[in-house]
Amino acid sequence: MSAIDDVVPRETAWTTGTIITKEQPTPDQVRLRLHVDDRQPHDPGQHYVVRLRAPDDYTAQRSYSVASDSQDPLVELLVERFPDGEVSGHLGDVAEVGDVLEVRGPIGRWFRWDARTPAVCLVGGTGVVPAVAMLRTARRLGRTDLLRVAAVGRDPEHLPYAAELARAGALVAYTRHDAGGRVRGVPTAEELAPLAAGAEVAFVCGSPRFVGLATPLLIGAGVDPTTIRVEQFGATG
Amino acid sequence: MPVTRGFFRKRDESPAGRLPPGQYDTGSGWPVLTAEATPRIEPADWSITVDGLVEEPTTWSWDEAHRLPSATYSGDIHCVTTWSKFDMVFRGISVDDLLAAARPRPEARYVLAHSSTGYTTNLPLEDVTGGRAWVVWEAEGKPLSREHGGPARLLVPHLYFWKSAKWISRLELLAEDQQGFWERNGYHDRGDPWREQRYQGDA
Numbered sequence: 308m309s310a311i312d313d314v315v316p317r318e319t320a321w322t323t324g325t326i327i328t329k330e331q332p333t334p335d336q337v338r339l340r341l342h343v344d345d346r347q348p349h350d351p352g353q354h355y356v357v358r359l360r361a362p363d364d365y366t367a368q369r370s371y372s373v374a375s376d377s378q379d380p381l382v383e384l385l386v387e388r389f390p391d392g393e394v395s396g397h398l399g400d401v402a403e404v405g406d407v408l409e410v411r412g413p414i415g416r417w418f419r420w421d422a423r424t425p426a427v428c429l430v431g432g433t434g435v436v437p438a439v440a441m442l443r444t445a446r447r448l449g450r451t452d453l454l455r456v457a458a459v460g461r462d463p464e465h466l467p468y469a470a471e472l473a474r475a476g477a478l479v480a481y482t483r484h485d486a487g488g489r490v491r492g493v494p495t496a497e498e499l500a501p502l503a504a505g506a507e508v509a510f511v512c513g514s515p516r517f518v519g520l521a522t523p524l525l526i527g528a529g530v531d532p533t534t535i536r537v538e539q540f541g542a543t544g
Numbered sequence: 545m546p547v548t549r550g551f552f553r554k555r556d557e558s559p560a561g562r563l564p565p566g567q568y569d570t571g572s573g574w575p576v577l578t579a580e581a582t583p584r585i586e587p588a589d590w591s592i593t594v595d596g597l598v599e600e601p602t603t604w605s606w607d608e609a610h611r612l613p614s615a616t617y618s619g620d621i622h623c624v625t626t627w628s629k630f631d632m633v634f635r636g637i638s639v640d641d642l643l644a645a646a647r648p649r650p651e652a653r654y655v656l657a658h659s660s661t662g663y664t665t666n667l668p669l670e671d672v673t674g675g676r677a678w679v680v681w682e683a684e685g686k687p688l689s690r691e692h693g694g695p696a697r698l699l700v701p702h703l704y705f706w707k708s709a710k711w712i713s714r715l716e717l718l719a720e721d722q723q724g725f726w727e728r729n730g731y732h733d734r735g736d737p738w739r740e741q742r743y744q745g746d747a
Contacts, residue, residue: 318745319730321545358566360545365553366566368626393554393568401550409545414743416729417579515576515691522581532581539577 319347321358324410326402327381333464336433337386337399340375343410348377351440352419352510352538355384355412359397369394372436372512372538373413374468376443382412385467387433418510418538422448427506427530429499429521431459432466434513437538439468441510442475451475455502457494459517478502493520499528506530512538562620563628564737570627576691577625579725580661583711587695590660592679594642596717597652602645606695609679612637617678617699622737624704634699636680639672642715652717656724657698659711665724666733667700667707669717676702679712704735704742 324341331337351373358368375383388399402408420426420441428438435458445454456477460466462484473479479486480494503509509530511521518539526532563569587606595601604612615638622628648669655667671677678699681688688694693710700707706726727733732741740746 319743320745323546358545359548359551361551361553362547363553367551367568368566370625397548397551403549406549407546408548411743414730417725519582519691526581535581537579537581 319411321409321411324408326404326406329404335388336467340381340383343382349373349413350419351444352437353413353415355410358409367393374436374439376447385436418536424507425453425505426508427503428456428510429525431513431517435468437512457502496527503528503530509535515539564622565740567622567626567628570629582690583661585695590695593714594646597649598717599647612641615678619701621701621705624742633684634680635682636678639677648717651719654718654721656716656722657709658714659709660713661711663725665707665709666721666727704737707735
């Protein structure tokens with residue numbers, strides 16, 4: 308990966324995005340595909356900010372990781388619904404196809420993959436979204452050999468994109484569900500070591516609790532701690 | 545920008561005038577956000593250095609820093625990820641005291657704050673002087689936890705909280721502004737929450 312000092316800041320501006328499709332794969336997940344005006348290219352791992360505006364100009368905004376590849380004509384965001392979530396609740400309950408949202412992106416130039424460096428992802432729950440974007444980009448470029456993904460969820464209901472991840476060859480580990488001959492539990496160092504072998508950058512994404520668990524697991528599987536890039540998110544609604 | 549169909553203000557107004565635009569009150573929670581693996585630094589191994597454009601580059605060990613006058617900040621903090629937290633209490637030392645010992649040269653106008661992890665963030669010198677910045681090791685009456693930057697972090701509460709570098713180890717005084725970690729990654733050079741300076745390109 309390029310050194311952080313090589314990164315050139317790029318300005319982003321607020322624009323508008325129109326909801327083209329809206330799906331709710333599970334009660335607490337909302338998948339939005341947006342047509343974004345004046346769109347800038349993104350790298351897998353980056354996120355967008357969505358801002359809602361009330362008639363009195365009150366605003367609320369949240370960041371969502373992008374699941375889509377940069378060549379996808381639409382920007383795909385996965386929103387986790389939180390109880391009383393101000394933004395996620397609106398996107399889940401009120402927003403409809405055709406609605407126009409304020410959006411800004413891509414944001415974040417640290418937690419992103421250049422699609423050239425051998426990489427491993429250890430991601431949990433809705434933290435799988437940036438890994439989905441990385442897998443889609445790797446597939447488009449014909450470089451799936453560069454990327455290994457381990458995705459962790461409570462059970463299939465709580466792991467977005469579980470089927471797509473499995474099809475792409477990811478290790479899918481459920482902590483409360485036995486599946487495909489794998490007994491429930493977090494990934495072991497034995498499971499992770501072959502995925503981590505040769506990786507020059509490691510991506511960890513999930514809740515603070517997941518990150519606290521995942522980072523030592525990767526280090527235990529032989530990953531150099533200085534190559535680990537972390538994206539944490541909290542229940543901010 | 546367009547009004548979002550069907551979206552209305554639901555939250556109660558925060559205590560008058562305390563919530564910068566686009567922020568919400570996180571209440572009792574204190575979210576943790578970091579970009580790197582959390583380091584384990586023992587107080588005995590921690591130190592703070594002020595160098596660069598100063599007359600007297602100086603390093604304080606944990607014990608030496610604790611012998612400086614104790615300083616407390618009570619008030620609000622604002623994270624660029626849109627949460628704000630009211631009425632926090634931090635204790636440590638004032639950056640003014642560190643600078644008074646190191647004596648900035650006249651040409652020093654900016655600070656690059658360094659963490660022992662390699663994290664950096666840039667600030668105008670005037671944003672860390674005049675009782676507006678601290679190095680703190682206590683939050684809410686308890687030792688600052690590792691995930692919140694313990695044993696000690698920078699505290700610049702009038703700017704977005706990524707400026708308050710965790711695991712602070714060095715304040716480097718510079719004549720020219722030099723972007724830090726998030727600033728090179730698209731975030732704003734100053735980060736004033738009241739002017740909503742979140743990203744590069746914000747006024």
